[in-house]
Amino acid sequence: MRTSLFYLTSVSLASLLLGIIVTIIIPAEEPIGPSALARPYTAQEAWGRDIYKREGCHYCHTQQVRGPEANKGMIHQPGDIGPESAPGDYYYQSPVFWGTERQGPDLTHVASRQGIGNNKAWHILHLKNPRAVSPGSLMPSYDYLSQNELDALAAYLLTLR
Amino acid sequence: MWSDEPGSASRRFFYSAIFWLLVPGLIGLFLATFLYVPSFYDKLPLVVKPYLSFGRLRPTHVNIMIFGWLSQAYAGAILFILPRLTRTRLYSERLAHVNWWLWNLMMVGAAVTLPLGLTQGREYAEMIWPLDLLAVLNWSLLAVNIWVTVMRRREPKIYVSLWNFMAATIVFIPVYMVGNKIWDPSGAYTGMTDNIVNYFYVHNLFNSWFTTAGVGLALYLLPKLTGKPLYSHRLALWGLWSVWAGQHHQLYSAAPDWLEYLTVVFSILAVVPTTAFIVNFFMTMRGCWNRVREDVALRFLATGAIFWGLTCVQGVAQSFRTVSLLVHFTNWTVGHSHLAFVADYTFWSFALMYVMVPQLAHRPMHSRKLMEWHYWLITLGMTLFMVALWIAGVIQGIDWMSGRIPFLQTVQAMYPFFAARLLGGLMAGAGVLCFVYNIWRTARRPQTAPAMASVGGGGG
Numbered sequence: 001m002r003t004s005l006f007y008l009t010s011v012s013l014a015s016l017l018l019g020i021i022v023t024i025i026i027p028a029e030e031p032i033g034p035s036a037l038a039r040p041y042t043a044q045e046a047w048g049r050d051i052y053k054r055e056g057c058h059y060c061h062t063q064q065v066r067g068p069e070a071n072k073g074m075i076h077q078p079g080d081i082g083p084e085s086a087p088g089d090y091y092y093q094s095p096v097f098w099g100t101e102r103q104g105p106d107l108t109h110v111a112s113r114q115g116i117g118n119n120k121a122w123h124i125l126h127l128k129n130p131r132a133v134s135p136g137s138l139m140p141s142y143d144y145l146s147q148n149e150l151d152a153l154a155a156y157l158l159t160l161r
Numbered sequence: 162m163w164s165d166e167p168g169s170a171s172r173r174f175f176y177s178a179i180f181w182l183l184v185p186g187l188i189g190l191f192l193a194t195f196l197y198v199p200s201f202y203d204k205l206p207l208v209v210k211p212y213l214s215f216g217r218l219r220p221t222h223v224n225i226m227i228f229g230w231l232s233q234a235y236a237g238a239i240l241f242i243l244p245r246l247t248r249t250r251l252y253s254e255r256l257a258h259v260n261w262w263l264w265n266l267m268m269v270g271a272a273v274t275l276p277l278g279l280t281q282g283r284e285y286a287e288m289i290w291p292l293d294l295l296a297v298l299n300w301s302l303l304a305v306n307i308w309v310t311v312m313r314r315r316e317p318k319i320y321v322s323l324w325n326f327m328a329a330t331i332v333f334i335p336v337y338m339v340g341n342k343i344w345d346p347s348g349a350y351t352g353m354t355d356n357i358v359n360y361f362y363v364h365n366l367f368n369s370w371f372t373t374a375g376v377g378l379a380l381y382l383l384p385k386l387t388g389k390p391l392y393s394h395r396l397a398l399w400g401l402w403s404v405w406a407g408q409h410h411q412l413y414s415a416a417p418d419w420l421e422y423l424t425v426v427f428s429i430l431a432v433v434p435t436t437a438f439i440v441n442f443f444m445t446m447r448g449c450w451n452r453v454r455e456d457v458a459l460r461f462l463a464t465g466a467i468f469w470g471l472t473c474v475q476g477v478a479q480s481f482r483t484v485s486l487l488v489h490f491t492n493w494t495v496g497h498s499h500l501a502f503v504a505d506y507t508f509w510s511f512a513l514m515y516v517m518v519p520q521l522a523h524r525p526m527h528s529r530k531l532m533e534w535h536y537w538l539i540t541l542g543m544t545l546f547m548v549a550l551w552i553a554g555v556i557q558g559i560d561w562m563s564g565r566i567p568f569l570q571t572v573q574a575m576y577p578f579f580a581a582r583l584l585g586g587l588m589a590g591a592g593v594l595c596f597v598y599n600i601w602r603t604a605r606r607p608q609t610a611p612a613m614a615s616v617g618g619g620g621g
Binding site: 004005008009012013016018019020022023024027028030032053054055056057058059060062064066067068069072073074075076078079085086087089090091092093094095096097098099100101102103104105129131134136137138139140141142143144 | 195216279280335351353356358359407410416424489494557563566567572573575
């Protein structure tokens with residue numbers, strides 16, 4: 001029985017180790033440089049990104065556009081979900097906010113959206129009172145953030161082009 | 162405080178698990194209400210708003226439910242089972258008490274830090290670095306008790322449940338360390354790798370801990386409640402290759418295509434151990450279905466096994482790109498995770514507690530009627546909850562793929578389903594209250610059997 005315990009341990013750990021090598025380490029070894037959309041963050045944008053993480057925005061907004069829905073899925077107008085995400089888009093991000101749920105729209109290219117996307121004032125208004133600008137929205141109101149925090153968060157959102 | 166009485170640590174784990182069930186349960190009801198009537202959140206006083214916002218409470222709900230409720234229920238049941246299957250004492254009851262204190266310290270830490278917005282921002286891996294270290298320590302202490310007790314056993318045969326507990330701990334501890342990047346206080350990798358590791362961890366948290374240990378618990382209870390030996394002892398061990406399937410949580414993503422195809426293959430291979438368990442379970446159940454009417458614990462166990470089979474069918478289906486494209490990111494996913502964590506593992510935990518708490522407290526359950534109410538309220542409530550979200554998810558998926566409907570309109574189409582989910586959640590919550598009240602009355606009831614040692618010493 002001592003030998004079976006030994007087998008259990010070694011087979012379990014070997015299968016785990018192989019899993020880690022094949023599904024984590026080998027993909028991580030692929031040379032991926034920053035894409036045209038990726039860029040390092042300024043201090044204010046990085047702070048805004050921390051606020052995005054702290055408030056858990058990524059639980060309702062994904063930051064990944066899948067191939068078949070690229071330029072097809074609709075936020076306001078046809079095609080405005082934007083182009084498919086590439087690995088290099090995430091080059092400077094830690095952690096990444098790919099997300100698993102869309103209670104709200106995908107934000108990968110939010111700053112490129114016609115009319116509102118690059119409008120900082122719209123973003124701040126929307127954060128403070130979502131239902132004033134998007135009637136029927138189920139986003140929480142972020143009126144408890146300070147003006148500086150709202151500025152930083154909006155600055156981060158503008159990097160999502 | 163550090164009682165050496167056999168079973169005292171197990172009993173404590175059960176009682177604290179029940180406390181931690183109530184906390185995320187209430188948070189869940191609050192969030193379900195918020196999603197149905199978002200404007201009520203606008204009217205809350207500004208001082209409490211940050212701590213009650215959806216993005217902070219969601220990880221609080223998830224972490225406490227899986228680490229505070231389910232994992233402590235598992236720990237209590239494992240500590241209960243170990244001496245019985247090995248015919249010896251638990252290696253160290255005192256170590257188990259230390260484990261209990263540290264586990265609850267970790268949960269208090271999570272319950273305080275997550276609403277404060279202290280998070281690592283990665284799904285299921287949100288707990289900050291000190292709590293991650295505590296988590297590794299907690300599972301390691303539990304592993305020591307499991308492994309040393311088995312090595313010191315007086316029963317020559319190692320029953321399948323013990324194999325599962327040992328495999329679960331030895332795989333899950335390194336998975337947690339890699340998944341949470343335990344050597345780095347930020348807990349996050351960079352770029353695409355961060356997401357790949359995150360879902361490797363999420364999948365294996367489910368696969369190596371909740372499933373492997375959970376199957377061990379179910380296979381302990383099944384022969385006990387049916388009075389029949391297990392149909393097959395060979396069929397029982399969970400497939401280790403599922404370790405490889407993590408990336409099926411993110412299909413059509415920016416991760417390499419070959420990795421996605423590989424994980425789909427391994428997800429399909431998972432059909433083998435899944436079928437083995439289901440066959441084993443239902444062949445053992447054969448001829449015992451009439452007992453389900455009398456025995457609420459067996460009914461919870463069997464209902465959990467049926468839902469578990471459904472979880473696996475959904476899980477394999479969702480690992481196909483075409484299905485994933487339609488239902489991923491929708492409310493379907495929310496339904497699927499509640500199927501796994503509530504309708505399977507929580508149902509099994511109820512069955513375990515209905516069998517084990519009366520033995521640990523040396524009293525029969527207070528009320529049989531409340532057990533019936535508990536079963537029917539939570540089963541019907543969760544069914545309504547999940548079916549509503551699955552339908553909602555398919556509608557959302559079709560709407561999004563059409564590329565013709567503005568997003569906001571697809572959100573507004575959700576409100577009737579959110580109402581059904583809230584109603585289902587309220588029913589499930591009422592069921593849980595019946596359960597908690599019943600356990601509380603049982604623990605306080607005068608003993609029917611003479612106590613082995615001082616019962617006061619090890620109370621929860």
